Amino acid sequence: MARELWKGNIAIAEAAVRAGLEAYFGYPITPQTELLEYLSMRMPELGRVFVQAESELGAINMVYGAACTGVRVMTSSSSPGISLMMEGLSYIAGTEVPVVLVDVMRGGPGLGNIAPAQGDYNQIVHGGGHGDYRPIVLAPSNIQEAIDLTMLAFDLAEAYRAIAVVLLDGSLGQMMEPAEMPPLRPLKSTYPDWAVRGAIGRERRVLSSIYLDPPLEEEANLRILRRWQQVEANEVRYKGYYLEDARFVVVGFGTAGRVALSAVRAARAEGIRVGLLRPITVSPFPSRVLRELADQVEGFLVVEMNTGQMLEDVLRAVEGRAPVEFFARLGGVMPLPEEVLDEIKRMASTPLSVDGHPRERWLQRMLQPA
Structure with missing residues (x-):
């Protein structure tokens, strides 16, 4: 395959499409807005779902709902927007559904600026929202890696029913480099047996992050922890x-x-x-x-x-x-x-x-x- 010149944000967006992204929900914020803009054109032309939500809060909760149906779903944002998504990310982790998140970091704290920084490390790497969970976090250093790790993020999220994050800074989102884009994967033809896709002819399924009985919450926490131990054993890169x-x-x-x-x-x-x-x-x-x-x-x-x-x-x-x-x-x-x-x-x-x-x-x- 020939190498082409790709801008970081757009390369990630196209890589997600080629990984089988079925639904994207997001909200514009610099320096990742080109990613959303590209998908606003690309997803509808393929007959897939694109929604610019009213806010980051709206976007992450739309992602949560779509993830429960078993589709490949993604959102993207930058530092202050990611902060607003934290509660939703914790619900997603607690419900044990796969989601891909792209965080193109900018200067902070506060509103900060749109220049490249790495200040989101703690809020992403060490669990983000409340509760006991760990996301898988992939950190590219060039455009080819950004493409490859975006593709990988969807596979890892599904394999471990976890949140997989592509974590980069504004310079990588904005720079252009030659890179090779993989072929377009076909969309899923089947969905996992936990997915909520209508209960015709089978028993009703319920997905939730609410465990009012503490022993049941402990059991859920242990299940998430055991899955994380598998990630630690198999996915260090x-x-x-x-x-x-x-x-x-x-x-x-x-x-x-x-x-x-x-x-x-x-x-x-x-x-x-x-x-x-x-x-x-x-x-x-x-x-x-x-x-x-x-x-x-x-x-x-x-x-x-x-x-x-x-x-x-x-x-x-x-x-x-x-x-x-x-x-x-x-x-x-x-x-x-x-x-x-x-x-x-x-x-x-x-x-x-x-x-x-x-x-x-x-x-x-x-x-x-x-």
Whole structure:
């Protein structure tokens, strides 16, 4: 198949169509609106469902209803809109129906700005809405990955009756790159035996997230947890670069990981033995790989576009076995490869310590007068 030039948001939209998306409900918010605009044309031309809801609250509850029928359903939004969807996402998780969510992150907190950031990590990766559940979260770093992971998200959501999230930032949503689009899959011809699609000739089915009897709620929580343990055992994905002989390892996801790779290559050209671990699934997190690396390397550098939300997961995985340092740019400011390279050089030339918190050391350096 030939590669074509695709814009991130539109590539994700078309990938969802080709994955068999049957119904989309959403509401415009920058920097993901092109995704919704594209589907407003593409879905009706294929005879599929597209609804621009009156709000993010309306959209996520329409998604909930459609998911209960067993169709492939998706919504997309950006940071403040995702926050509004959290209650609905918890209901979806509690009802154990598959849904795909695309979050194109922007600067915050609050209304913030429309520049790329990674501040949604905690609200997405660590469960989002109330209650005990974990979504599957896939973090692309280029347009081809955004296409491939969107296709995968539908399969994973259905396999585990879970929420699968494609988590990217505004720069990936807006950039254009050559990529290969997979062929159009046929729509489903059958639906799962839990789906609510009319009760003619069979016993009535009921889908709900309400368990008023605590033992029944506990049973539901345990069922969701057992399914999550299967996800952790089978679906961890990451990409490693130059790890075989690395003295230091940089950890970054999405755009931050992409920028870090440029810095790692530049450091390698200067003789510094540094590698990169880029989580593709940030949930489930590649903790085991980090734990193994911690026994082999002299230190880690976590690079993010937030105040260190993934950093906490790295620290938990490393368990104090190796020093961890941190570098970030905030509020929609993207880190530059040169900045990350400077941090790598500092690590390579300075004694590292496991004492104190990496965020505090980074903040002290950030606040030093120029």
